[in-house]
Amino acid sequence: MGRRYNLCNIIVVLGVFLGILGSCSTGVNSQILLSSHKLKMFVDEIPNIPKVYGYEVVDGKAVSTSLTIGMFQKFWKFHRDLPxxxxxxxxxxxxxxxxxxxxxxxxxxxxTYITWQNHLPKKHILPWDRTIPTAIPRDEEGVPTVVHLHGGIDEPESDGHGHAWFTKGFKERGSRWSKKTYHYHNQQHAGNMWYHDHAMGLTRANLLAGLIGSYIIRHPQVEDPLRLPSGDEFDRVLVVCDRDFHKNGSIFMNSTGNNPDIHPEWQPEYFGNVIVVNGKAWPYMVVSRRKYRFRIINTSNARFFRFYLSNGLPFINIGSDSAYLDRPTTSKRTLVAPSEIADVVIDFSKSKSSIAVLSNDAAYPFPSVNHSLPDSIPPSY
Structure with a gap:
C-alpha cells in the first residue's frame, strides 16, 4: 500500500538544484559516468540520521560516558535507481x-570520550595521489584515518592532527599520534559541529568516500527558554554534499590530475552534479504546517550553496557554525560555504502551496561565475 499524506502536510523536496554553470570537465570518458539526469529526483524519502549520546543518565543525573565508533567499508544505497x-x-x-x-x-x-577505530581495507576505494604530502604507511598497506571535530574547542591530542593518523588496528601511526581515545570537553556554547576524517593528503578522498558526521552540543538551561522546535521530528540535521557516480554505482573521483606531470591524480577542487542530503540523492521530506528547525551542514569539497525555497518562505536564521546568533535574522536566501553550518527555522504554516523545493542558485566555482540558473520545476504529485 502506498503511503498516504495528510492534505494539511507539505512535501519539501530537497532538490538543491544545480543548473549547468559552464563546464564541469572530468577528464575521463563520460561513458563510464552516470549522467545526473538519469536519476529521477524526489523518489527517496530523507532518512533520519541515527543518534548516539555522548553522556549517560545515572540516578537522574547526566554523567560522562565512553563511545566506540568505527570506520568501515560497506555498500550504501544513495538512490532508488542507483546500484x-x-x-x-x-x-x-x-x-x-x-x-x-x-x-x-x-x-x-x-x-565525552570516543575511541575511533579504523576497520578500513588495505586499499582505498578512490584515487590516492601519493606525490603530494600525504599519510603513507611504511608497508603502503591500509587507509590512514584520523578524526577531527570541526568547530570543537579541545586539547591538541584530541584534535585530529593531520599527522596523528592510524591504520587498521593502530598497526601504523603518524608522527603526531598519541592516543586511541579522544576527550571532548563540551565546555563551549551549545551549537552544531561536524566530525570528519583529517588524514594528511587524504582528507579529500576520505570525505568523498563517506567519512562525515554531525555533532551537537545541547545546553537545556540556555536553550529551553528559546522555545525552538525540538524533538527528532521537528529538529533535523541536514548533511549536504555533492557527488558524481559511475554507472556501476561507485563514487566518481577524477583519477587524472590537473597537472599530471607533477601530481598524476591530484585536483584542487571537486564538483559533483548529484546533490546528496543525509545519504540520499535529491530526497523529499513530508512536513506539517508548523515550525521546523534545520541544522544544515555543507560537507562539500568546494561547492557553495545559496539556498532558497520555491514557495517564498523565509529562513529564520538562529545560528551559524557552532554558536547561536545574538538575535534571529530573516532572509529569503542563506549562503553556506564548504564546512559551514546554517541553523535555521522555517515556518511551514505560512506556506500557500503544498510543495516547497529547497533550491540553490550559487555559482560554481563561487563566486567567479555569474550566470542565472534555469527555473526549478518541482515535481507534480
Whole structure:
C-alpha cells in the first residue's frame, strides 16, 4: 500500500538544484559516468540520521560516558535507481554504519570520550595521489584515518592532527599520534559541529568516500527558554554534499590530475552534479504546517550553496557554525560555504502551496561565475 499524506502536510523536496554553470570537465570518458539526469529526483524519502549520546543518565543525573565508533567499508544505497555504492562509513558497528555517520549528541559541561577505530581495507576505494604530502604507511598497506571535530574547542591530542593518523588496528601511526581515545570537553556554547576524517593528503578522498558526521552540543538551561522546535521530528540535521557516480554505482573521483606531470591524480577542487542530503540523492521530506528547525551542514569539497525555497518562505536564521546568533535574522536566501553550518527555522504554516523545493542558485566555482540558473520545476504529485 502506498503511503498516504495528510492534505494539511507539505512535501519539501530537497532538490538543491544545480543548473549547468559552464563546464564541469572530468577528464575521463563520460561513458563510464552516470549522467545526473538519469536519476529521477524526489523518489527517496530523507532518512533520519541515527543518534548516539555522548553522556549517560545515572540516578537522574547526566554523567560522562565512553563511545566506540568505527570506520568501515560497506555498500550504501544513495538512490532508488542507483546500484549500491562502495563507501567508507562511521558507525558503532559495520551493520549500523551510515552515510553520514551517527549524530553524536553531547551535553554542555559533560565530557565525552570516543575511541575511533579504523576497520578500513588495505586499499582505498578512490584515487590516492601519493606525490603530494600525504599519510603513507611504511608497508603502503591500509587507509590512514584520523578524526577531527570541526568547530570543537579541545586539547591538541584530541584534535585530529593531520599527522596523528592510524591504520587498521593502530598497526601504523603518524608522527603526531598519541592516543586511541579522544576527550571532548563540551565546555563551549551549545551549537552544531561536524566530525570528519583529517588524514594528511587524504582528507579529500576520505570525505568523498563517506567519512562525515554531525555533532551537537545541547545546553537545556540556555536553550529551553528559546522555545525552538525540538524533538527528532521537528529538529533535523541536514548533511549536504555533492557527488558524481559511475554507472556501476561507485563514487566518481577524477583519477587524472590537473597537472599530471607533477601530481598524476591530484585536483584542487571537486564538483559533483548529484546533490546528496543525509545519504540520499535529491530526497523529499513530508512536513506539517508548523515550525521546523534545520541544522544544515555543507560537507562539500568546494561547492557553495545559496539556498532558497520555491514557495517564498523565509529562513529564520538562529545560528551559524557552532554558536547561536545574538538575535534571529530573516532572509529569503542563506549562503553556506564548504564546512559551514546554517541553523535555521522555517515556518511551514505560512506556506500557500503544498510543495516547497529547497533550491540553490550559487555559482560554481563561487563566486567567479555569474550566470542565472534555469527555473526549478518541482515535481507534480
Amino acid at each position: 549500491p555504492s562502495p563507501v567508507f562509513a562511521y558507525g558503532t558497528s559495520k551493520r549500523k554504519a551510515t552515510i553520514p555517520g551517527p549524530t553524536i549528541e553531547a551535553l554542555h559541561g559533560i565530557d
